Amino acid sequence: MIFIKKIFLLFRRELKLSYTNIVDLFSNILFFFLSIFIFVFALGTDEQLLRTIGLGIIWSLLLLSSTLSLRKFYEEDFNNGVLIIMHMRGMSYELIVLLKILSHFLFVQVPFLISIPLASILFNLSMYEVYNLMVTFVIGSLILSCLGSMSASMNLLNKANFSIGGIIVLLFSIPIIIFSVGINEAGSDFMSLINILIGIALIFLGISPWASATFIRLAIKNT
Amino acid sequence: MLLINNLSFFRDTKLIFENINISLVNGQITQIRGKNGSGKTTFLKVILNILISKSGEVFWEGKNISKNIFNFYNQITFISDHNTSSRKLTVIDNINFWKGLSSSKISDEDIFLLLETFNLKKYINTEIMYLSAGEIKKLELLRLILEKRKLWILDEPYNHLDNLSIEILNQTFVDHTNNNGIVLFASHYTPPIAKLDILDFN
Numbered sequence: 315m316i317f318i319k320k321i322f323l324l325f326r327r328e329l330k331l332s333y334t335n336i337v338d339l340f341s342n343i344l345f346f347f348l349s350i351f352i353f354v355f356a357l358g359t360d361e362q363l364l365r366t367i368g369l370g371i372i373w374s375l376l377l378l379s380s381t382l383s384l385r386k387f388y389e390e391d392f393n394n395g396v397l398i399i400m401h402m403r404g405m406s407y408e409l410i411v412l413l414k415i416l417s418h419f420l421f422v423q424v425p426f427l428i429s430i431p432l433a434s435i436l437f438n439l440s441m442y443e444v445y446n447l448m449v450t451f452v453i454g455s456l457i458l459s460c461l462g463s464m465s466a467s468m469n470l471l472n473k474a475n476f477s478i479g480g481i482i483v484l485l486f487s488i489p490i491i492i493f494s495v496g497i498n499e500a501g502s503d504f505m506s507l508i509n510i511l512i513g514i515a516l517i518f519l520g521i522s523p524w525a526s527a528t529f530i531r532l533a534i535k536n537t
Numbered sequence: 538m539l540l541i542n543n544l545s546f547f548r549d550t551k552l553i554f555e556n557i558n559i560s561l562v563n564g565q566i567t568q569i570r571g572k573n574g575s576g577k578t579t580f581l582k583v584i585l586n587i588l589i590s591k592s593g594e595v596f597w598e599g600k601n602i603s604k605n606i607f608n609f610y611n612q613i614t615f616i617s618d619h620n621t622s623s624r625k626l627t628v629i630d631n632i633n634f635w636k637g638l639s640s641s642k643i644s645d646e647d648i649f650l651l652l653e654t655f656n657l658k659k660y661i662n663t664e665i666m667y668l669s670a671g672e673i674k675k676l677e678l679l680r681l682i683l684e685k686r687k688l689w690i691l692d693e694p695y696n697h698l699d700n701l702s703i704e705i706l707n708q709t710f711v712d713h714t715n716n717n718g719i720v721l722f723a724s725h726y727t728p729p730i731a732k733l734d735i736l737d738f739n
Contacts, residue, residue, distance in 0.1 A: 395619040535587070
C-alpha cells in the first residue's frame, strides 16, 4: 500500500513539474506548427502534392519536435541529487525510470496529440489518415519516451555536446517512421502493422528501464 | 552502531583515502574535518555505497551494508551539499513530497511549527527559486526532522546558515544524540558542541 502511495506521489510531482513547465510544451507545439508552415511555403500550394506527402512530413516533424524536450528527462533530478534520495527511500532506479517514462508519455506526449488534427487540416488529409496518424502517434510516442529516457540517461555527464542525444533518438526511431507512415497503404494489413508497432513499443518498454538505470548508476558513480 | 573497517578508496588509480577505521556508537557526533579536496564528500559517498570501494567494509548494526543496502538506507537521512528541493515547486509541495517518500507520520501542525522556528512559514506557497540560499538550506535540513531516522549523514550542513540557525542546528544534533541517534557530518566549521569527535582528513 505504501509502495502504491509512493508511485502516485511521484506521478503527482511529475504532473506539477510539467504544469510549471507548460511553456516548454507550448513552445514545442509552436515549433511543430512553424515548421509545417515553412514546409507549406517551401513546397507551394499544390493541393494534390501536399496531400500525398503530408503524412510523411507531419510524422517527421512530430519526431523532430518531440526530441526537443528529451534533454531535460533526468537532468534536473540528477544534478540536484533527487534520484539518489529517491533510491535511498527504497525505490530501485529501474522503477524510477519506468515511472518517469510513463509520466513523460502521459504529461508531455499525450498533450501533443491535440496539435495533430489541427496540423492535418493544413495538409488537407482525409479523416482516415488523421485517424491512422493519431493511433500510430499514441504508440510511437511511447517508443519515443523510452528512447528519450535512454538517450537522456546516456548523456547525464555530457555537458557540451547536446545534439548527440537527438542523434541517438532519431537513429532508433527509423522503424517507427517506416511502420507508421506505411500504415496508410496497408489496407487489410492494418492490424498487423499496428501489432508490429505495439511489439516495438513493448520491447523498448522492457529494455529501457534496465538500460537507463545502468546508465544512471554509471553517471552517479562518476560524479 | 556504524563500524568502518579498513576502508580505502581509489578514483581510477589515484588514492583518495586509505585504511580508515572508525566506529560510531549510539549518541555520538562526529565531524569529518579536512581541507578542500581532501575527500570528505567522497568518504561520505563511499559509506552510503553510492561509490563502491574495493577494499574495506562498512557494517551497520553488525551487518555488512553492501549486502543489506535497503535495510541500511531505511535507517539514515542523508543531506547532500546540493539542494535536493525542486526549484519550480513550492515549499509545501516539496515538504509533502519528502514526507510521502519517507512515509513520515509527522502531522501538519508539527510541520507548521518547524517552519515557524526556521522563519519559513511566510514562504509556504512560494517557489523554491525565489528563496535565498540560506532559506533553501534550512528547508533541506527540515528533512532530518521529517524522516526521523537514526543515523544522520550530512555534507556541509553549516553552509549559508545564519548564527541563529546554526544554534538551532547544533541543539537539534545534541537532542538527537541524547535520543541514541548518531550524527556524522563533514564541514570546515567546528561547532561548539561539547561531545564532538573529530576525524581529521588532512
